[in-house]
Amino acid sequence: MGCGSCSSGGCSTDGTAVSGCGSKGGCGTGGCNKMNVFDWLSHMDVPTGQRFDVVEVKFKGGRKEYFRNINQLEFITGDYVVCEMASGQHIGTVSLQGELVRLQMKRKNVVFSDDMHVIYRVASEKDLDKHTQAMAREMPTLYRTREIIREMKLNMKLSDVEFQSDNTKTTFYYSSEERVDFRELIKSLASEFKVRIEMRQISLRQEASRLGGLGSCGRELCCSTWLTDFKNISTSAARYQNLSLNPAKLSGQCGRLKCCLNYELETYIDALRDIPTVDAPLKTKKGVATLQKTDIFKKIMWFGFDKDTNWYPVAIDKVLQIIDLNKKDIIPESLEILTPEPEKSLEKGAGRLNSDLENLDKKYSEEQKKKKKKKKNRSGQNKNNPNAQGKPQAAAAPNQPAGK
Incomplete structure (x- = not known):
């Protein structure tokens, strides 16, 4: 199953060779690696009479809709099919079929009914030619519409245009x-x-998913490859993860907070349950120690004194002990006494792990010293023997008779 609309020639439409165009999901046709779903039930053979007759079809921009297969046609994922629309017909690609479609409809709250649109047939070459001609009109229409919007001075940003395959909508x-x-x-x-x-207003996140791009992580945007549900993201997600509240770093291509801030949020919240809240600085005889940083997963809290630039790591259980002592008006000596000493076994293990690196560093440094000594010796010899730098002189022939 190849993307027949790809102009790179790296894919085949008959499904025999799928080498890919190398665009890593950024294909201008909206195909390739965008919003793909892995059918982990495809190897199971289900009788024809018991098959779920609803098929998921993907259109431009990753938009997916569900259509009934009333004619019981045999499809392969990636096949182009002619679907019924509210006005006319449109061509899309089969993205999912079988029992997984039932689960997807349940997750997206799509109700199965007899009024659902149907799939007419597998797209022929004539249908694909019309579809290609319709797609060729999209970019000129987009540029011309932007000019009209600018002339009318409308406060709106046009991001994409989609022609129906039959050129009616x-x-x-x-x-x-x-x-x-x-x-x-x-x-x-x-x-x-x-x-x-038809004018359809979309959010800034949906606009970024349709346009695509690369994120600060170096990978393609999640919203344009696999992410379909846009959840609310607040700055508290960054606070839980001890991230700096810098809008330039926390914002994505859409100008909103990055969706990836929610990926590990639950893990951080679970880890923060064991970490105490330090409402006031810790009192010691050395001075008042304020909380500077918290290592959530190592469960170590770093404290610093007013006139000291160093930060001192303190384990969580020791912090609880100091808080209890301060509540009882007992002031400990200092944080260093309660600081856990590093385990010797860990130090030995770390030495074993780094021994190879240290040996390589020593070997490299010794080789560098030898090279420097050789260069110094050569430079000293060249100074003492100035003819060594030039061409060698011709040696006089032995027993040569003296001239007149």
């Missing part, structure tokens, strides 16, 4: 922070492009 995806009156815009677009116009 066009969907314009835009984002705006305020309500936009685009009635005149629709009239202008309908008269110029001669199609039915």
